[in-house]
Amino acid sequence: MNKITTLIITFLLMGVVLTAGCVDEQSSSDATSNSDSDTIIVGVSIVPQQQFVEKIAGDNVEVVVMVPPGASPHSYEPTPSQLTALSDAKMYAMVGSGITVEDTMIGKLEDLNSDMLIVDCSEGITLVEMVAHSHDEEEHDHEAEGEEHDHEEEEGLDPHIWTSPDNVEIMVENIYQGLVEVDPDNQETYLANKNAYLAELAELDEQIQTTLEGKEGTSFMVYHPAWGYFAKHYGITQVPVEIEGKEPSVQDMQNLIDEAKEKGIKVIFVQSGFSTVSAEAIASEIDGEVVELDPLAKDYIDNLSKVAEAFKEGLA
Numbered sequence: 001m002n003k004i005t006t007l008i009i010t011f012l013l014m015g016v017v018l019t020a021g022c023v024d025e026q027s028s029s030d031a032t033s034n035s036d037s038d039t040i041i042v043g044v045s046i047v048p049q050q051q052f053v054e055k056i057a058g059d060n061v062e063v064v065v066m067v068p069p070g071a072s073p074h075s076y077e078p079t080p081s082q083l084t085a086l087s088d089a090k091m092y093a094m095v096g097s098g099i100t101v102e103d104t105m106i107g108k109l110e111d112l113n114s115d116m117l118i119v120d121c122s123e124g125i126t127l128v129e130m131v132a133h134s135h136d137e138e139e140h141d142h143e144a145e146g147e148e149h150d151h152e153e154e155e156g157l158d159p160h161i162w163t164s165p166d167n168v169e170i171m172v173e174n175i176y177q178g179l180v181e182v183d184p185d186n187q188e189t190y191l192a193n194k195n196a197y198l199a200e201l202a203e204l205d206e207q208i209q210t211t212l213e214g215k216e217g218t219s220f221m222v223y224h225p226a227w228g229y230f231a232k233h234y235g236i237t238q239v240p241v242e243i244e245g246k247e248p249s250v251q252d253m254q255n256l257i258d259e260a261k262e263k264g265i266k267v268i269f270v271q272s273g274f275s276t277v278s279a280e281a282i283a284s285e286i287d288g289e290v291v292e293l294d295p296l297a298k299d300y301i302d303n304l305s306k307v308a309e310a311f312k313e314g315l316a
């Protein structure tokens with residue numbers, strides 16, 4: 001077994017997602033490749049980025065994803081062998097918006113592989129503040145507790161930039177620029193693929209606008225507030241249940257129930273990897289239901305269409 005094959009088997013055993021590309025040794029006819037394989041390894045942090053890279057580069061790349069499906073990008077720590085797998089990578093695409101997994105990893109990656117191009121997908125995207133919880137002023141005790149709590153938004157900025165298609169258009173552009181830099185021979189192909197995917201994203205955006213027509217100004221409740229950019233883009237309001245990365249207190253719960261009743265909220269959204277206990281409790285108090293959304297699904301366009309339908313049903 002060659003080195004790459006060994007690494008890939010290691011990854012599969014660890015449950016880390018890799019592209020389903022061909023990993024057989026390819027002919028070394030490409031004289032421009034200076035690595036021990038023609039396949040370009042590209043690292044990414046989260047699963048949706050895997051799709052963005054593959055839409056542009058197709059089978060030319062093997063994508064290594066750091067945060068496996070079901071894990072939280074706010075708490076996951078890459079294993080040493082995951083980092084080792086990036087020692088031959090040509091490029092790493094950071095989300096760049098302050099997700100914890102990247103804060104702890106990027107320095108290590110630079111030490112491991114100084115030749116690797118690091119792309120910041122958030123370049124050109126304006127980060128917005130996390131929606132302040134509407135009961136902050138009544139909950140001073142939380143602030144004190146929150147100080148020592150190691151949560152995602154150190155500067156209070158919302159890291160979930162990829163939940164809005166207009167941001168993804170910028171992320172895709174940044175990834176494209178990086179791919180052209182590490183693989184200039186394929187620029188034409190990458191440009192055509194990138195433009196085709198951007199057209200799909202623009203179509204998705206229009207489709208969601210249509211789906212959510214008439215819902216502007218309405219509110220939704222969600223356990224982990226991953227949909228801030230989506231909400232902002234489509235003119236709806238996100239009400240988080242989780243407070244500073246933690247379960248709400250009994251008082252918070254009562255406030256949330258009151259708010260849900262007041263706003264006519266009937267659905268509490270949750271996501272895999274996070275507790276559903278408080279969402280279930282609120283739902284039972286308001287005679288509503290808990291609906292799961294996935295902000296980290298691989299098939300971005302298909303997933304966001306489904307998400308929009310769920311919002312259409314769930315928004316008051």
Ligand SMILES: [Zn+2]
Binds near residue numbers: 224225
């Ligand atoms: Zn999150």
